[in-house]
Amino acid sequence: MGAWRALMLLVAATLVPCAPAIAEPTDTAVKAAFLPRFARYVIWPAAAMPKGSDPFVLCIIGGDPFGTALDDAARSQFVDGRRIVVRRMSSVTGAATASSAPGSNRSGISER
Numbered sequence: 001m002g003a004w005r006a007l008m009l010l011v012a013a014t015l016v017p018c019a020p021a022i023a024e025p026t027d028t029a030v031k032a033a034f035l036p037r038f039a040r041y042v043i044w045p046a047a048a049m050p051k052g053s054d055p056f057v058l059c060i061i062g063g064d065p066f067g068t069a070l071d072d073a074a075r076s077q078f079v080d081g082r083r084i085v086v087r088r089m090s091s092v093t094g095a096a097t098a099s100s101a102p103g104s105n106r107s108g109i110s111e112r
Helices: 002-015 027-041 068-075 092-099
Strands: 056-061 082-089 106-110
Touching: 027 056, 027 068, 056 068, 068 082
Parallel strands: 056 082, 056 106
Antiparallel strands: none
C-alpha cells in the first residue's frame, strides 16, 4: 500500500504545473520605462510646448540602447495631455537643426 501511495504522489506531482520563472528587467528596460515619465515633472515654458495637437517629442541622439522598449513606454505616457513620440537622430547637429524649427518641442537624450 505504501508503494501505491508513493506512486500516486509522484503522478500528482508531475501533473501540477510549474510556476513560470519571472524574468528580472534589465537596467536598460527600467530606464526606458522611466524616461518618458520624467517629462511630466518638468515645468515647460510655453514656447517649448507643441502647437495645437502636436505630440511631445522625445529625441534619442546617437546610439539607441532602448530599442522598441522606449517607444512602448512612451506610447502610454502624456505630457500636459499630449502624447509622447520618440524620434532618433544620428547627431547633435541634426537635433539642433530640428529644435530650431518653428513650433519645435524636442527633449533630447544622448550617450554621454
